[in-house]
Amino acid sequence: MEDAARILQLVVNGAASGCIYGLIALGFVLIYKATEMVNFAQGDVMMLGGFVAFSLIANFHLPYWVGGILAILITAAFGYALDALVLRRVIGQPQFAVVMLTLGLGFIFRAAAGITWGYDSVGFNTPFTNKTANIGGLVLGEDNLSIIIGTVLLCGVLYLFFSKTRVGVAMQAASQNQLAAYYMGIPVRTIFSLIWAISAGVACLAGILLSPVSMIDVNMGFLGIKAFAAAVIGGFGSIPGSLIGGVIVGIVEQFAGYKLPAGFQEVTSNVVLLLMLFIRPQGLFAERMGKRV
Amino acid sequence: MRYLFRTQYQQDIALWRHNGDRFWYGLLAVLVLVAPALLGEFYIGELGAVFIFAIAGVGLMLLVGYTGLISLGHAAFLGIGAYVNAVLLAQGVPFLVTLPLAGLFTALCGAAIGRPTLRMSGLYLAIATLAFGSIVGTIFQKWTAVTGGFDGFAVPTPYVFGIAIEGATGIYYVSLVVLAFVLWVSANLLRSPTGRAMVAIRDSEVSAQSMGIHLARYKTMAFAISAGMTGLAGALFAHYVRYLAPDAFDVLLSVQFVTIVFVGGLGSLRGAILGAMFVRLLPQFIAVVRDDLPFGIGRLPGLEPSLFGLVLVFVILFQPGGLNGMWLKTKHWFQTFPFKRQTSFRRQKTYAKSERLR
Numbered sequence: 001m002e003d004a005a006r007i008l009q010l011v012v013n014g015a016a017s018g019c020i021y022g023l024i025a026l027g028f029v030l031i032y033k034a035t036e037m038v039n040f041a042q043g044d045v046m047m048l049g050g051f052v053a054f055s056l057i058a059n060f061h062l063p064y065w066v067g068g069i070l071a072i073l074i075t076a077a078f079g080y081a082l083d084a085l086v087l088r089r090v091i092g093q094p095q096f097a098v099v100m101l102t103l104g105l106g107f108i109f110r111a112a113a114g115i116t117w118g119y120d121s122v123g124f125n126t127p128f129t130n131k132t133a134n135i136g137g138l139v140l141g142e143d144n145l146s147i148i149i150g151t152v153l154l155c156g157v158l159y160l161f162f163s164k165t166r167v168g169v170a171m172q173a174a175s176q177n178q179l180a181a182y183y184m185g186i187p188v189r190t191i192f193s194l195i196w197a198i199s200a201g202v203a204c205l206a207g208i209l210l211s212p213v214s215m216i217d218v219n220m221g222f223l224g225i226k227a228f229a230a231a232v233i234g235g236f237g238s239i240p241g242s243l244i245g246g247v248i249v250g251i252v253e254q255f256a257g258y259k260l261p262a263g264f265q266e267v268t269s270n271v272v273l274l275l276m277l278f279i280r281p282q283g284l285f286a287e288r289m290g291k292r293v
Numbered sequence: 294m295r296y297l298f299r300t301q302y303q304q305d306i307a308l309w310r311h312n313g314d315r316f317w318y319g320l321l322a323v324l325v326l327v328a329p330a331l332l333g334e335f336y337i338g339e340l341g342a343v344f345i346f347a348i349a350g351v352g353l354m355l356l357v358g359y360t361g362l363i364s365l366g367h368a369a370f371l372g373i374g375a376y377v378n379a380v381l382l383a384q385g386v387p388f389l390v391t392l393p394l395a396g397l398f399t400a401l402c403g404a405a406i407g408r409p410t411l412r413m414s415g416l417y418l419a420i421a422t423l424a425f426g427s428i429v430g431t432i433f434q435k436w437t438a439v440t441g442g443f444d445g446f447a448v449p450t451p452y453v454f455g456i457a458i459e460g461a462t463g464i465y466y467v468s469l470v471v472l473a474f475v476l477w478v479s480a481n482l483l484r485s486p487t488g489r490a491m492v493a494i495r496d497s498e499v500s501a502q503s504m505g506i507h508l509a510r511y512k513t514m515a516f517a518i519s520a521g522m523t524g525l526a527g528a529l530f531a532h533y534v535r536y537l538a539p540d541a542f543d544v545l546l547s548v549q550f551v552t553i554v555f556v557g558g559l560g561s562l563r564g565a566i567l568g569a570m571f572v573r574l575l576p577q578f579i580a581v582v583r584d585d586l587p588f589g590i591g592r593l594p595g596l597e598p599s600l601f602g603l604v605l606v607f608v609i610l611f612q613p614g615g616l617n618g619m620w621l622k623t624k625h626w627f628q629t630f631p632f633k634r635q636t637s638f639r640r641q642k643t644y645a646k647s648e649r650l651r
Contacts, residue, residue: 038416097613099363281417
């Protein structure tokens with residue numbers, strides 16, 4: 001019984017941290033599907049979002065919900081500006097130029113955050129910090145539950161947005177065929193910037209949800225590397241795939257931390273990633289594709 | 294302005310384009326050979342480090358600049374080369390055997406990691422090498438029986454024909470020889486069908502494939518050669534630092550290597566060397582001006598990585614040709630004086646190229 005409870009606890013913890021990886025991976029996938037760019041600074045955008053939320057909630061004493069939503073909006077605006085001012089310039093350059101550009105931007109964000117907020121870990125009070133919920137005799141941390149519930153809610157909202165709203169459908173069109181979308185009167189460049197905004201907003205949400213579990217600090221962006229594993233497992237182009245991939249990575253990581261000696265937990269996501277590339281490089285949810293010349 | 298009239302195919306693939314090349318590179322060779330007699334110990338040590346980075350830079354240039362793939366894990370290959378060399382030397386294997394072995398073993402590692410990932414788009418290689426680098430770093434830390442873990446690993450002094458390679462001058466000459474060898478191999482590779490195939494893959498995978506180039510095979514070959522050269526650099530790096538610590542081979546070092554390639558200028562061997570000079574000299578420059586910077590910028594903990602990031606961003610956005618491109622532009626300005634026009638080097642309008650499979 002002890003063992004079963006312990007395992008269930010690990011699964012819930014893993015699913016919670018997996019949801020965070022999934023949310024970061026979701027940011028990669030949204031941008032990749034639309035613009036074929038991969039944002040290596042996604043983890044650092046999450047870090048910036050977390051710090052903005054910290055400033056609003058802890059320094060300006062805004063209520064958690066107001067501060068959180070405001071932080072998401074600010075980070076989204078930042079994502080929009082990032083695309084409109086920087087990334088749009090490298091359209092047409094080879095893919096690896098974008099990789100290096102975003103990697104360089106990540107280093108700059110980290111330094112900027114260090115200058116602005118300092119290099120210490122910070123945190124703010126949330127309604128979920130240090131509370132537990134008792135569900136059918138199972139004691140679970142509300143912080144972990146809030147991550148899982150927040151992720152599920154976000155997925156619902158995104159699904160409705162992409163399938164029901166005019167902008168969402170335009171985004172789908174632009175990511176399927178830029179030229180055709182442009183001919184149909186869709187302002188493709190603005191749409192791409194909006195996708196960057198959504199992706200940054202999702203990253204900020206991930207930062208806010210993560211804050212009760214782990215502190216916000218400058219090097220938080222390295223979680224982005226783990227999120228790559230999630231995205232690759234999901235097939236790098238599938239939105240539900242990236243979330244499922246994230247949960248898989250999170251749970252595997254928890255069990256690795258439980259069973260393996262200290263220090264190996266950190267690399268399990270990388271091992272999972274490489275194994276996935278060896279066994280099934282197209283991911284679990286690959287679309288069948290052929291090349292059109 | 295010099296106009297080359299090529300009348301034979303041999304001229305087209307010649308290593309030296311004309312006698313001017315021969316003269317200037319010959320002069321450079323003489324200068325580098327006598328440099329230890331003219332410069333102090335410190336500068337020779339730094340130059341040796343520049344050579345070692347240039348070897349890795351040339352290797353990465355073949356991959357990024359000529360094949361169009363990117364690796365974010367070359368620090369791991371440098372580390373593998375360093376540890377293989379040091380461990381074998383400690384077993385009593387002579388240096389002239391361990392050095393090529395370090396290169397070969399690293400090339401094999403590169404092929405092993407490249408083969409599965411290169412079936413996918415180049416993006417997967419970047420991600421896979423990032424993961425590979427972090428795994429290898431952990432192995433260096435945890436496999437204490439071989440690497441010594443965080444206690445470090447003292448690298449034995451190498452002997453070539455009974456002569457001990459010691460001090461800055463010894464490393465300098467060995468690195469110089471290896472760098473010359475690597476440059477010669479790369480230049481020859483690039484004028485061979487293999488090199489042409491690599492460039493074709495860089496420019497368009499689809500058209501390369503339709504010309505009968507086996508994509509996965511040539512990409513894996515390019516990646517293995519690149520890793521092997523970095524392994525050679527790693528073997529020399531072990532002697533340069535003399536004491537191997539596992540945390541030297543982290544992602545930041547990989548990013549520095551890629552910075553070499555981008556800052557130097559994609560698609561030019563000269564660029565790899567210019568980039569290596571830049572990357573080695575920037576930290577020295579920071580160390581010199583650190584105390585004079587306003588607002589305490591000099592004492593920020595993350596100054597160096599963020600400067601590398603900043604340089605990368607600016608080069609990609611505003612000077613895609615890198616240092617080599619700046620050199621070519623300056624040369625063009627003088628050669629055509631006063632006829633340089635605004636549009637001489639203007640980039641063509643570019644459109645989003647889709648690498649996506651549909």
